[in-house]
Amino acid sequence: MAYLELQELHRSFGSHIALNGINISLDQGEFISLLGPSGCGKTTALRLVAGFDRPDHGRIVVEGRDVTGVAPNKRDMGMVFQAYSLFPNMTAKQNVEFGLKIRGREKGQRRGRVDELLELVGLGHAADRYPFQLSGGMQQRVALARALAIEPRVLLLDEPLSALDAKVRVQLREEIRRIQLELGITTLYVTHDQEEALAISDKVAVMYGGVIEQMGTPLDMYTAPLTPFVAEFIGTMNRLESTVVDGTTGEIDHDGKRIRVDAARGRSQGERVLVLVRPESLELAASNGTAANGNTLAGEVITHTFLGPVTRLKVTGGLIADMSTARASALPVGSSVVATVPTEGVQVISLPDDAPTLAGRDPDDQ
Amino acid sequence: MVWLLLTALYFLVPLIATFLFSLRKVTTNACCSLAAYGFVLHNGDFWHTLRVSFVLALEVIVICLILFVPTIYWVHLKLPKLRPLIAFLALIPFVVPPIVMVVGILKVFKGTPSWFYDQPNGILAATYVILAFPYMFFSLDAGFRSIDVHTLTEASQSLGASWPTTLLKVILPNIRAAALAGSFLALAIVMGEFTIANLAQFHTFPIFLQYVNETQPYGAAALTLISFGITWGAMLSLLLIGRKRGGQLPLAAGRR
Numbered sequence: 294m295a296y297l298e299l300q301e302l303h304r305s306f307g308s309h310i311a312l313n314g315i316n317i318s319l320d321q322g323e324f325i326s327l328l329g330p331s332g333c334g335k336t337t338a339l340r341l342v343a344g345f346d347r348p349d350h351g352r353i354v355v356e357g358r359d360v361t362g363v364a365p366n367k368r369d370m371g372m373v374f375q376a377y378s379l380f381p382n383m384t385a386k387q388n389v390e391f392g393l394k395i396r397g398r399e400k401g402q403r404r405g406r407v408d409e410l411l412e413l414v415g416l417g418h419a420a421d422r423y424p425f426q427l428s429g430g431m432q433q434r435v436a437l438a439r440a441l442a443i444e445p446r447v448l449l450l451d452e453p454l455s456a457l458d459a460k461v462r463v464q465l466r467e468e469i470r471r472i473q474l475e476l477g478i479t480t481l482y483v484t485h486d487q488e489e490a491l492a493i494s495d496k497v498a499v500m501y502g503g504v505i506e507q508m509g510t511p512l513d514m515y516t517a518p519l520t521p522f523v524a525e526f527i528g529t530m531n532r533l534e535s536t537v538v539d540g541t542t543g544e545i546d547h548d549g550k551r552i553r554v555d556a557a558r559g560r561s562q563g564e565r566v567l568v569l570v571r572p573e574s575l576e577l578a579a580s581n582g583t584a585a586n587g588n589t590l591a592g593e594v595i596t597h598t599f600l601g602p603v604t605r606l607k608v609t610g611g612l613i614a615d616m617s618t619a620r621a622s623a624l625p626v627g628s629s630v631v632a633t634v635p636t637e638g639v640q641v642i643s644l645p646d647d648a649p650t651l652a653g654r655d656p657d658d659q
Numbered sequence: 660m661v662w663l664l665l666t667a668l669y670f671l672v673p674l675i676a677t678f679l680f681s682l683r684k685v686t687t688n689a690c691c692s693l694a695a696y697g698f699v700l701h702n703g704d705f706w707h708t709l710r711v712s713f714v715l716a717l718e719v720i721v722i723c724l725i726l727f728v729p730t731i732y733w734v735h736l737k738l739p740k741l742r743p744l745i746a747f748l749a750l751i752p753f754v755v756p757p758i759v760m761v762v763g764i765l766k767v768f769k770g771t772p773s774w775f776y777d778q779p780n781g782i783l784a785a786t787y788v789i790l791a792f793p794y795m796f797f798s799l800d801a802g803f804r805s806i807d808v809h810t811l812t813e814a815s816q817s818l819g820a821s822w823p824t825t826l827l828k829v830i831l832p833n834i835r836a837a838a839l840a841g842s843f844l845a846l847a848i849v850m851g852e853f854t855i856a857n858l859a860q861f862h863t864f865p866i867f868l869q870y871v872n873e874t875q876p877y878g879a880a881a882l883t884l885i886s887f888g889i890t891w892g893a894m895l896s897l898l899l900i901g902r903k904r905g906g907q908l909p910l911a912a913g914r915r
Contacts, residue, residue: 345813365816376807378814382832391828392818436814443818 294357296321296479297342297447302351304337311337313503314351319447322477324470325508326490329500330526335483338500339451342481344368355446371440375452377432379424385411385435386420392443410438413472430461437469441476448473448480454489466493487527491515499523521642524569529605531575531612533568533634534644537561543636548610552588552634556641569640572615576633577606577624589631594624608632674884681880695881704867705882709889712864715779716849716893719787720842723795726788728838731796732830735803736812742800749796752789757854761786765859779861786859787849794844802837806830843894850890 295318304312312334319325327335340346342353344365353361360368379388386407393403411417414434424432433453440448450469454462470493473480484490490497491511498508499522507514507523518524525532535547535557543558544551545568554568580591592608604621606614612632624630684692699705734741752760764786768776775781811833815825831838853865868886872879 343813343817345816365813366819366821368817369819370817372814372817374810374814376810378807378810380811380814380829380833381806382829382835391815391820395819395824439814439818449817 295319295354296323296356297481298352298354299338299342300352300354302338302341302353303349304334304341304346305349310503312341312348315500315503315505317481317498317505317508319479319481321479324473324480324482324493324495326482326484326494326497327500328484328487328490328497328526330485333500334503335485335500336451339449339481339483342447343370343372343449369443369446370449371443371445371447372449372451373433373436373440373453375455377424377429377456378436379427379432379439381424384421384423385416385427385431385438388424388435389439389442392439396443406442407438410442411435413441413475414438414468428461429457430465433457433465434468437472441472441478446479448478450480450482452484455484455486462489469493491527497527499526501526516640518569518640519642521567521644524567524640524642529572529613531570531572533570535566535568537564537566540564545641547590550590552590553636554634554639554641555636556639560641560643565644566641567644568634569642570634572605572613573603574635574638575612575614576635577608577614577616577630578633579624580629580631587633588636589633591629591631594626594628594630597621597626606630674887677880677883681877681884683877695875695877696885698875698878699871699882699885704862704870708862708864708867709886711779711862712850713893715784715787715863716846718780718784719791719849720845722784722788723791723841723845724838727792727795727799727841728831728834729826731799731803732808732826735808745796746800749793752793757790757852758858760789761855761858779856779863783856783859783861783863786855787845787852790848790852790855791841791845794848795841798837798841798844799834802834802840805837806833839897842897846893846897847890850886850893 297317297319299315299317301314301316302312303310303314315334315338317325317327317338327338329335337346341348344360344363344367348361351361352359355368379385380391383391389407389410390403393406398406408417408420411420414437416431416434416438419427419431419435424435427435433456436453453469454465457465466489469482482490482494491514494511496508497511497514499506499514501522507519509517514523514527518527518530521532524530533547535545535552537557537560538544538546538551540558540560540562542553543555544553545557545566547568552568557566557568560566590610590612592610592612594606594608596607598605598607599618600615602618603615604618606616606621606624608614608630614632679690681695682691682693683689684694731745734745764782768782770776771782775785808830811829812825815829820828851865852863853869856863856866857869864886868879868882871882
């Protein structure tokens with residue numbers, strides 16, 4: 294039996310449907326991230342679990358007990374907020390101690406637990422500092438210690454790293470995962486940062502328009518997206534809108550160019566599909582003035598974006614390719630190139646007319 | 660620097676002049692005698708009216724805090740659309756002249772029990788709460804705006820705190836400066852309000868001040884300075900009490 298279950302949760306605000314029947318199950322000790330763009334319903338779902346809001350329909354079940362109508366202060370859920378939420382009138386130590394005081398723990402027991410948790414988040418030395426004397430990262434660490442102090446049944450994290458700078462964000466997300474694994478606490482994490490979600494979660498649920506588009510392990514989400522939206526939201530993806538020409542050989546037509554991909558085999562002729570190719574899978578080479586042939590698409594390099602070990606090249610026709618910086622330097626901006634689409638390891642999904650996509654969005658801007 | 664000096668003079672000259680005036684002898688009009696101070700400090704009415712006004716001020720402050728802190732907290736938390744309406748209502752005591760207010764209040768409450776109608780701690784305190792409302796509201800409103808009410812409340816609740824605990828342990832300490840500012844203003848209003856107390860025929864400190872002013876010019880000057888010192892002393896005490904209870908923190912520490 295699942296430890297935490299969100300069953301058919303619906304929530305509307307006026308005419309806006311924030312959640313449209315989502316179902317999520319977490320096993321004990323599991324770390325699941327709700328990932329999606331702003332307004333997808335992920336924070337609404339978390340607030341329903343925390344008890345700050347009530348669903349229109351559906352249930353929230355923890356350890357087999359329906360807690361949908363239980364007040365937030367009776368739910369035993371530790372929460373870390375996006376905004377800095379430490380009580381400004383209390384020191385770090387007093388903040389962590391607050392929940393234990395509410396629960397009537399003895400002073401000695403409280404102090405021991407507070408010291409232990411502040412050490413766990415690496416802030417034993419800052420116990421007597423007030424929030425305004427702590428950096429953003431330190432404040433969120435104290436907030437994490439405070440949420441964990443009450444030994445919650447579930448830990449809820451609502452974009453806790455979004456106000457921090459990039460370096461602290463990476464460092465802290467690893468610490469969150471380390472602590473979560475160390476304590477074995479069931480965790481629901483909300484973020485709009487796909488890199489963050491993929492890096493630390495056991496499972497990721499990608500949300501869009503109040504529904505879960507796909508849920509699975511980070512690897513599944515990256516390598517086998519089931520919908521156009523997930524394909525585009527998780528990582529950067531070349532999306533080639535195509536029509537199946539021959540389902541037997543896997544031949545498809547993209548912008549009048551015939552290419553062959555194994556994943557298109559078995560599809561019916563004339564079917565509209567989306568061929569999804571990761572930038573690292575697209576092979577770029579100088580065209581040397583010859584026309585594109587074989588499984589290739591021709592184009593011209595528009596931009597170079599230096600990303601450290603790799604350089605990302607944007608090519609006319611909406612193509613993006615990642616290659617080593619050394620190789621990329623041989624293909625300067627303006628040079629004619631051919632991009633080879635691999636026949637294997639490419640995802641093909643049906644393209645329904647009403648499929649939600651990030652249409653109009655620069656595929657590189659993710 | 661010049662402006663600072665001019666500003667200081669603007670406030671200090673009347674005080675110095677009052678002080679010098681208060682030192683004159685009643686018989687010869689010459690300097691210097693402390694007789695006027697002796698007259699005030701040995702006057703039983705002085706101590707009586709001072710006590711009445713102080714108790715009244717404390718009562719008004721307590722009622723205001725009990726009424727307005729939870730109300731404004733709730734408005735900020737759950738009913739933000741009501742805020743402009745309350746801000747508008749808070750302006751009414753400025754618009755309605757005190758004389759109109761007191762006549763109306765006395766007529767409306769005529770016939771109520773004498774413990775309320777005939778006592779300064781009853782009807783007068785209730786009227787002063789109305790007078791203090793705008794000062795208290797705008798001070799507290801600014802305090803609530805300076806903290807992240809929603810996040811602090813939710814953080815407190817997620818840790819198991821009830822509504823009263825959240826209000827007393829989390830919210831109130833973080834709007835302490837605003838609550839103190841409102842309390843200072845309420846204290847100043849009660850210690851200086853004349854029209855309503857006079858028309859309602861209550862013997863408060865400002866009434867005594869007016870009486871002395873009419874009968875003892877040097878005594879009135881001495882009384883003015885004494886009341887000035889007492890009021891500032893009371894404010895300082897409130898400030899010290901507030902500081903002692905809440906520790907040191909910047910006003911807007913709770914905001915992102």
